[in-house]
Amino acid sequence: MMKSIVCQQPGELNFLESTKPQPKPGEVLLKIRAIGICGTDIHAYGGNQPFFSYPRVLGHELSGEIEAVGAGVDLPVGKPAYVIPYLECGDCVACRTGKTNCCTDIEVIGVHRDGGMCEYLCLPASHAVVTEGVPFDQLAVVECLAIGAHSVRRGEVTSKDTVMVLGAGPIGLGAAQFAKVAGAKTFIADVNDERLAFAKAELNIDATVDCKNDVKAQLDSLTNGDFPTVIIDCTGNPGAMQSTFGWLAHGGTLVFVSVVKADISFNDPEFHKRETTLKGSRNATKEDFEHVVTCLSNGSVKSTAMVTHKTSFDDFPAIFPEWVKPQTGVVKAVIEIN
Ligand SMILES: [Zn+2]
Ligand SMILES: [Zn+2]
Structure with missing residues (x-):
């Protein structure tokens, strides 16, 4: 039994x-x-x-x-x-x-x-x-981390990128760690001060962004006006997802891990002038799971985070x-x- x-x-x-x-x-x-x-x-x-x-x-x-x-x-x-x-x-x-x-x-x-x-x-x-x-x-x-790892792979993140992970929940904390593994300058953003403090204490991230204040202004100063080249949304919040279109670097990529029961719309001139790449990211594949296990084994990613x-x-x-x-x-x- x-x-x-x-x-x-x-x-x-x-x-x-x-x-x-x-x-x-x-x-x-x-x-x-x-x-x-x-x-x-x-x-x-x-x-x-x-x-x-x-x-x-x-x-x-x-x-x-x-x-x-x-x-x-x-x-x-x-x-x-x-x-x-x-x-x-x-x-x-x-x-x-x-x-x-x-x-x-x-x-x-x-x-x-x-x-x-x-x-x-x-x-x-x-x-x-x-x-x-x-x-x-x-x-x-490993499964939860694999979802974050997959989003970083979808964003084709390299050491040349500046990544903003939006949402400091379990998926976002994972995504931020894999963006660091890929060598990117990495920010994590949230409205929740406790979550941001946790991320700051546990992860080797470059900066936190407080979404209760003007996000665009914070990103402007953190990147000298360049803005993040990859934004990974893990918020589950339609308003936040919609805002990312205006926070992205020209030539940049948006990755939507979140799924919300809503329509997301964007201003086409803003989308077009950046030549925005927009990608969904769903679940993960076996390669992502294997990448997670490698990173846990060599200590570059921590489940304790x-x-x-x-x-x-x-x-x-x-x-x-x-x-x-x-x-x-x-x-x-x-x-x-x-
Ligand atoms: Zn799950
Ligand atoms: Zn099938």
Whole structure:
């Protein structure tokens, strides 16, 4: 038998006992060891995640040990692994060009199907990546960091760039770290003073930008009038996304990681005079995950620069309602299962 934490309906998490699953051919059975809590989980719990159905076992930021493998799978039992939670169809137009992150028919573990807030989880063996030398709590946030890493790759960031990451939440803190790894001069911007102070203390960034004050004026003085050559938006705020069109360097690139239920519009002469490049950035691919693991292993990126809270599997349902409140100061939380 095994225990799962089920989100029965918005605001309600329950323990459920079920039989331990068995891996089918091509699958792996993972003994879950750590689970990162993400905005998606918070929105699903809060009942404001569109197209979400209940009951659902949440959890898509996962690490664990290979417990057993199905027929035809050659993975070492007992070894640590992290999960790539995006299950792609493999033959749509995006998959055919290697862009599995934006598959037309994507299914995300813990979102569209039951996830990893449980003791054992079966998944396609191709989506469990054996990785030694990185602790489970860090492996659990590889997915979150990979989203930031992907946005930096989308921005084609190099050491010649000045990058502004807008939004100092977990994704933005990750993106800022990968922009630094790429060698760029990097600013992080937010309206929240505590988040900016956290970013300043934890990350080796070049400057913070206070979005409560005149952002354009701050960028003007930080860049001697050049403005950032890449802006990566991780705010989830339509107004902020719209403003980025006027904060970009001529010849620069905007990368929208955020997704909002709104239309974003821009002034065409402003867009045109800069020869603006505008890109979306969705999920991440295996290359991004591998880049994250390399950076965690060599210390160039720190998971501690975002994980502020931890709990055990047994305590999670009781503590989660507290963590959802902004005043708790959770940037990122991790559940550990021993
Ligand atoms: Zn996530
Ligand atoms: Zn596809």
